[in-house]
Amino acid sequence: MDSKEATRTCGQCHKEVAEANFALHETHCSRFLCLCPECDEAVPRDQLAEHKEEQHTLVRCTKCSKKMERCQLADHEADECEERLQSCVFCDLELPWKELDQHCLVCGSRTELCRDCGRYVKLRDQPEHQMTCSAADGDSSPPLANSGAPSTSKGTLHSPRNLSQPPEYFFSRCFILAFPFSTTEVEIVSCRRCMGSFPAEELEEHQVFSSIFHTLWAQFFR
Ligand SMILES: [Zn+2]
Ligand SMILES: [Zn+2]
Ligand SMILES: [Zn+2]
Ligand SMILES: [Zn+2]
Ligand SMILES: [Zn+2]
Ligand SMILES: [Zn+2]
Known part of the structure; x- marks a missing residue:
């Protein structure tokens, strides 16, 4: 059959x-x-x-005011809306999608000290740095004397979210290059406009992004 x-x-x-x-x-x-x-x-x-x-029925997206049929709204809000909130991978701050690229450009340019090799590494370069850091394996004594800090795992040290600022600096930590550890090997300079402190070699780069930095700075701190 x-x-x-x-x-x-x-x-x-x-x-x-x-x-x-x-x-x-x-x-x-x-x-x-x-x-x-x-x-x-x-x-x-x-x-x-x-x-x-x-x-x-035609409805408006409450975030971007675009008109669409009601059946399209959920997809629009989840995947298309330029105003939908997305988290920055470097600092977890939620921002409208259309501003995220520029924010991440700035945010990912912040540096953190790699305690393995003593260099300041941009957050966005950290995944690659973890692979290539010259001191990452074999040599267990970092070139900087960080006697006070207990040794932690490399994963924690390299994590972009492992910033040691107190919570009230949640916003500012996005816009100021992170500089959580003191060292005598790097000359520290201050930007007059945002009062951020940077290694001297980073200041030039800070100024490249300064219009973005300082606009955001003005929005949040005035
Ligand atoms: Zn229908
Ligand atoms: Zn039928
Ligand atoms: Zn929308
Ligand atoms: Zn960020
Ligand atoms: Zn390193
Ligand atoms: Zn500045």
Whole structure:
């Protein structure tokens, strides 16, 4: 016996219907269902108005004010809206998506001291630095004397989120190069506009980004 049941496609609702039930289905379908003119979905005739209201009413995204059908709103808010909040991978701050690129450019340029090799490494370069750090394996004594700090695992030291500022500096830590450890080997200079402290070699780069830094600085601290 043929185990696969013969089917036919219903012209009304486009469903595959068993041949044996087809006549009954078609009668039922044409009596009770209709196709929504907006989305071609088969909808119970008496619920078409409700369906249109639920799915196809034009609504505005509350974040970006873009107009769309209600059925598109959830996808828009989750994946498309330029104003949707996304977290910065470097500091966890939530920002509108359209501002994230610029923020991450600045935020990822902050440096943290690599205690393995004593160099200041940009947060965005840390994954690569972990692979290539000259002191990462073999040599267990870092060039800097960090006698006070207990030794922690490399993963923790290299984590971009392992910033040691107190919580009230949550915002400022985004915009100021992190400088959590003191060292006598690096000359520290201050930016006059944002009062951030930087290794002298980082100041030039800070000034490249200074318009972004200082605009954000002005927004948050005035
Ligand atoms: Zn049908
Ligand atoms: Zn529809
Ligand atoms: Zn939107
Ligand atoms: Zn950030
Ligand atoms: Zn290193
Ligand atoms: Zn500055």
